[in-house]
Amino acid sequence: MMTMTTMTFAHVGLALCVLVTLAQAAPPNATSPSPIGRHVPNCELQKQRCYQLIGSYCPSCDMNGNFDAMQCSGSTGRCWCVDVITGVMIPDTQTELGPPHFDCSNMYFCPDGWTLFKKRCFIFISTPKKWSEAEVYCQFDGGNLASIHSYEENHFVMALTRGDGHEFPETWIGGFDAVVTGLWMWSDGSKFYYENWQDYTSPSSSQDCLRMNYGIELKWYQDSCSDLHPFVCAKII
Structure with missing residues (x-):
């Protein structure tokens, strides 16, 4: 006969399995990804592509392959803050010359x-x-x-x-x-x-x-x- 303790563990295990299954499922009636989601999320991948185009801007990446919070263009001298996952520029952060006067690592963007x-x-x-x-x-x-x-x-x-x-x-x-x-x-x-x-x-x-x-x-x-x-x-x- 199944003991109360065994039944409790079985209940917990079943609930966790349900949650894991939900986490792996595709969302019903999901909408199309937002525009930010269409950008390549891997900085290293974008960097490899830009090397094929002479004179193009190449992003700087951190050790995890994400974008550095501050990006600069060597050809223009301009710098700006970006979302570190997508590389999308955070609005109103671009400077004409030199690095921004604010800390890009503390900029948050939705x-x-x-x-x-x-x-x-x-x-x-x-x-x-x-x-x-x-x-x-x-x-x-x-x-x-x-x-x-x-x-x-x-x-x-x-x-x-x-x-x-x-x-x-x-x-x-x-x-x-x-x-x-x-x-x-x-x-x-x-x-x-x-x-x-x-x-x-x-x-x-x-x-x-x-x-x-x-x-x-x-x-x-x-x-x-x-x-x-x-x-x-x-x-x-």
């Missing part, structure tokens, strides 16, 4: 449609999806469903979800307790230490996913993961 908040990029997706579908959609764009770690961050994410009529739709964020009922985690692996619950007293084994903007006070509440809601993605720069 792709089109995303909004910067404390070194993370966020985006609200208004198309309703199941929690698992929303998580995979976010992973496809290099992130996860948003984790929230402070009152200020919660207020910022709420503002992203606000519609033209100043309504706040119930929205998926990255919390779940599918591994152990009542033990809430964030899908991006960060610690779950800030909470904004609406009368959370008894966890439900059938409501394992976290939504925000619930009720008049726009709090957090557990919900069935199969329900359809818009969602917020977040990713570290």
Whole structure:
């Protein structure tokens, strides 16, 4: 007969397998990549190509093959800051002559449609999806469903979800307790230490996913993961 301990480990293992499967899946109804995603992400690859063109600008790369935060052109003397992954120039950073007067390593840049908040990029997706579908959609764009770690961050994410009529739709964020009922985690692996619950007293084994903007006070509440809601993605720069 299977013991309670064995059943617990089996449950945890099954939940983890589900999460891994979701992480490897392709996002349903995924949109086309943003313009920034069409750039070759490997600095070394671009460097090899530019050597074939006499007089062309060749990027400088770090030891990991990413772009150096500051790029300069030897032929023009101009320098500018770039996204170290894509090499895309950060707007309003190019100087006419010599290096920028600011520290490019502290410049943060989000792709089109995303909004910067404390070194993370966020985006609200208004198309309703199941929690698992929303998580995979976010992973496809290099992130996860948003984790929230402070009152200020919660207020910022709420503002992203606000519609033209100043309504706040119930929205998926990255919390779940599918591994152990009542033990809430964030899908991006960060610690779950800030909470904004609406009368959370008894966890439900059938409501394992976290939504925000619930009720008049726009709090957090557990919900069935199969329900359809818009969602917020977040990713570290």
